[in-house]
Amino acid sequence: xxxxxxxxxxxxxxxxxxxxxxxxxxxxxxxxxxxxxxxxxxxxxxxxxxxxxxxxxxxxxxxxxxxxxxxxxxxxxxxxxxxxxxxxxxxxxxxxxxxxxxxxxxxxxxxxxxxxxxxxxxxxxxxxxxxxxxxxxxxxxxxxxxxxxxxxxxxxxx
Amino acid sequence: xxxxxxxxxxxxxxxxxxxxxxxxxxxxxxxxxxxxxxxxxxxxxxxxxxxxxxxxxxxxxxxxxxxxxxxxxxxxxxxxxxxxxxxxxxxxxxxxxxxxxxxxxxxxxxxxxxxxxxxxxxxxxxxxxxxxxxxxxxxxxxxxxxxxxxxxxxxxxxxxxxxxxxxxxxxxxxxxxxxxxxxxxxxxxxxxxxxxxxxxxxxxxxxxxxxxxxxxxxxxxxxxxxxxxxxxxxxxxxxxxxxxxxxxxxxxxxxxxxxxxxxxxxxxxxxxxxxxxxxxxxxxxxxxxxxxxxxxxxxxxxxxxxxxxxxxxxxxxxxxxxxxxxxxxxxxxxxxxxxxxxxxxxxxxxxxxxxxxxxxxxxxxxxxxxxxxxxxxxxxxxxxxxxxxxxxxxxxxxxxxxxxxxxxxxxxxxxxxxxxxxxxxxxxxxxxxxxxxxxxxxxxxxxxxxxxxxxxxxxxxxxxxxxxxxxxxxxxxxxxxxxxxxxxxxxxxxxxxxxxxxxxxxxxxxxxxxxxxxxxxxxxxxxxxxxxxxxxxxxxxxxxxxxxxxxxxxxxxxxxxxxxxxxxxxxxxxxxxxxxxxxxxxxxxxxxxxxxxxxxxxxxxxxxxxxxxxxxxxxxxxxxxxxxxxxxxxxxxxxxxxxxxxxxxxxxxxxxxxxxxxxxxxxxxxxxxxxxxxxxxxxxxxxxxxxxxxxxxxxxxxxxxxxxxxxxxxxx
Ligand code: FES
Ligand code: FES
Numbered sequence: 001x002x003x004x005x006x007x008x009x010x011x012x013x014x015x016x017x018x019x020x021x022x023x024x025x026x027x028x029x030x031x032x033x034x035x036x037x038x039x040x041x042x043x044x045x046x047x048x049x050x051x052x053x054x055x056x057x058x059x060x061x062x063x064x065x066x067x068x069x070x071x072x073x074x075x076x077x078x079x080x081x082x083x084x085x086x087x088x089x090x091x092x093x094x095x096x097x098x099x100x101x102x103x104x105x106x107x108x109x110x111x112x113x114x115x116x117x118x119x120x121x122x123x124x125x126x127x128x129x130x131x132x133x134x135x136x137x138x139x140x141x142x143x144x145x146x147x148x149x150x151x152x153x154x155x156x157x158x
Numbered sequence: 159x160x161x162x163x164x165x166x167x168x169x170x171x172x173x174x175x176x177x178x179x180x181x182x183x184x185x186x187x188x189x190x191x192x193x194x195x196x197x198x199x200x201x202x203x204x205x206x207x208x209x210x211x212x213x214x215x216x217x218x219x220x221x222x223x224x225x226x227x228x229x230x231x232x233x234x235x236x237x238x239x240x241x242x243x244x245x246x247x248x249x250x251x252x253x254x255x256x257x258x259x260x261x262x263x264x265x266x267x268x269x270x271x272x273x274x275x276x277x278x279x280x281x282x283x284x285x286x287x288x289x290x291x292x293x294x295x296x297x298x299x300x301x302x303x304x305x306x307x308x309x310x311x312x313x314x315x316x317x318x319x320x321x322x323x324x325x326x327x328x329x330x331x332x333x334x335x336x337x338x339x340x341x342x343x344x345x346x347x348x349x350x351x352x353x354x355x356x357x358x359x360x361x362x363x364x365x366x367x368x369x370x371x372x373x374x375x376x377x378x379x380x381x382x383x384x385x386x387x388x389x390x391x392x393x394x395x396x397x398x399x400x401x402x403x404x405x406x407x408x409x410x411x412x413x414x415x416x417x418x419x420x421x422x423x424x425x426x427x428x429x430x431x432x433x434x435x436x437x438x439x440x441x442x443x444x445x446x447x448x449x450x451x452x453x454x455x456x457x458x459x460x461x462x463x464x465x466x467x468x469x470x471x472x473x474x475x476x477x478x479x480x481x482x483x484x485x486x487x488x489x490x491x492x493x494x495x496x497x498x499x500x501x502x503x504x505x506x507x508x509x510x511x512x513x514x515x516x517x518x519x520x521x522x523x524x525x526x527x528x529x530x531x532x533x534x535x536x537x538x539x540x541x542x543x544x545x546x547x548x549x550x551x552x553x554x555x556x557x558x559x560x561x562x563x564x565x566x567x568x569x570x571x572x573x574x575x576x577x578x579x580x581x582x583x584x585x586x587x588x589x590x591x592x593x594x595x596x597x598x599x600x601x602x603x604x605x606x607x608x609x610x611x612x613x614x615x616x617x618x619x620x621x622x623x624x625x626x627x628x629x630x631x632x633x634x635x636x637x638x639x640x641x642x643x644x645x646x647x648x649x650x651x652x653x654x655x656x657x658x659x660x661x662x663x664x665x666x667x668x669x670x671x672x673x674x675x676x677x678x679x680x681x682x683x684x685x686x687x688x689x690x691x692x693x694x695x696x697x698x699x700x701x702x703x704x705x706x707x708x709x710x711x712x713x714x715x716x717x718x719x720x721x722x723x724x725x726x727x728x729x730x731x732x733x734x735x736x737x738x739x740x741x742x743x744x745x746x747x748x749x750x751x752x753x754x755x756x757x758x759x760x761x762x763x764x765x766x767x768x769x770x771x772x773x774x775x776x777x778x779x780x781x782x783x784x785x786x787x788x789x790x791x792x793x794x795x796x797x798x799x800x801x802x803x804x805x806x807x808x809x810x811x812x813x814x815x816x817x818x819x820x821x822x823x824x825x826x827x828x829x830x831x832x833x834x835x836x837x838x839x840x841x842x843x844x845x846x847x848x849x850x851x852x853x854x855x856x857x858x859x860x861x862x863x864x865x866x867x868x869x870x871x872x873x874x
Contacts, residue, residue, distance in 0.1 A: 022431030033376035034369020043809040074369035099366030100499040100548025102641030125818035136786025138820040
């Protein structure tokens, strides 16, 4: 079946089965490989994208359910003010190690800050617990979210 | 004694590399020859580490792969320091797969692992940089007709201060290549370092926050197809029959590939491939391991413990020490997966006369070799395009995934990306196999140990992986740190080799041997301290005369953690030390145990001495990372075997630490001018024993098995 997808402000005609997860459409059909595969069952958050501004796990979100709602991926999140601030905070706090989980972390953190501009630790836990990082960058993710929330570059992480 | 020291004859001698230079492809190329063997190479194939083109950034070729450990940053820093260029003037490019040219100086293969990248390349990289700089300066001096000593190099230029003349390296590249290659170039003293040890932003990270970084799974050669794979779940089993009628009906599915031990569905995209795979009806021939269970594997390991062993370390005479109380305990370590964040994957294009492989691997040379072996092509006809690694942790030190992908690709027209599901990744890992340690510590009249015996039961990974670390039946890795860092007059380490069943791949896991041995040694010493009625930190302190660096780490950690201060009810601290990888660490865990046994790890303090830090921020990152990795394993890591197959499959049944469970982590670094030690694995070994010792401090319950079983703590 043919679907019309709206990704990062562009529209794409996609001809796949209705139950195809958006993850593979983005990565393999459209070629936007910034969104990552980690588990396939909504356990790790590596595949997080924004659908209509909400963070969703693209590995379990079918193309059919997406309809024509706008999709934003890591490739374009830097064009939004919050996304840009989060990326900068990530670099300032030296969050990133292997980097594989970080697309999803940044998408989740951006959605969190859009929703709640000044999150407490518990708010960060509640939202970010869905994103696994095997390199163990959690303490720096927490610091970076706080510094992005403050909107000013904080001191270095530790 | 560390693993490298044990293989002492392999240590890099000052004379074991020479530097050469040439002008090729329009660039000045500086190439240290790293291992004495290669009759070094055709000019075109020199193991270039520095390429200086006439214009544009200088290319630094990085022989180690980037898997998060910051090695692009680390090795670039070493080269740039002596070459006198800024980190903003260079680009780091991965070395091609060619072990003859890019082998690690100590491991003697093109391998990134064991926390030895900086240690191995510490001198060669700086020498290459210094050689390049001296030749560029000589070239400029020659052109200007002034003495070289009147010129200096700075930020990618040679400057003649007296006349104010300056020339960029690029403009000098061709002339420099014709200058004599200086030998025995002097290196900067640490006091003159401008980049090494100074804070600097990592160079690999901007592309990792905007989605442009390319991992193995992001390889997209034109026309690539996607394959989902199912490998016989029972180790060593084979494919029986496959009914693919439904799979072939799935839109986008192109083909079903049958291998002797696996089946793959090739499709237009991974979604269709996975759907097709799920629609297959597969019968497996489970083979010899069909009835294997965890209980049976544990029984076999127990039998090995009771059997024969080789003496690997023998100091003093443990038999002669008699009398006094004895600590005797067996510590049990489970089977562990790696669960790198990026599941296994490999993209391959097999043609009649050549083969391309796109993958993120810690062993590019072996990846090339296996592709050549499977296809029957000469090794020169295989090109490995190495990518960023979405985590390594030892998993990508094995090339089984490359072998499998090439076998699939042989039956596919054009390039194909073979993607392991997380379930396949967990069920076909190169596992850390289970091991046992029996510890036997005899105390003297003052309560201090007079004899330590440690029997290690586990596999000899080095026998297949790096045979230079396997001698006379003893695996140097699995006994690494098994004798403890403590001053005890009589010590014996015994190794009872015990392998996993045929068909189950076992391999290296973050922290390698020291992570296996730390629970038994640090748990055992804690038990001894308790028996002697001496505070665990004080007890270790008394055993560290002669080990000032480890003692200093202990004192720093104890001070920062407030050791001895009261934490209130149901809270306590535990300590563990580690001397390994050329570095030293003291870890103190601070836990809360609820009356129902619920465990909360509240804080981890880790003090480290890693010698000269190349990048202080990366050092902090790596220790934090090692701690979190160790925590996941200590709390949750365990695979169960039934029917000869792994039962667990994904993060729901094999959990890992999440941000809401992550304790406060503090890393304190002791400044040091000693040679750099490893940092990537250092944080991991101490975590489990520090936790177990903290739990004992709170509950009086001595845990001797991993992962931590909180059910045992309820009511304590
Ligand atoms: S891949 Fe979607 S949550 Fe893990
Ligand atoms: S940075 Fe490697 S998994 Fe998060």
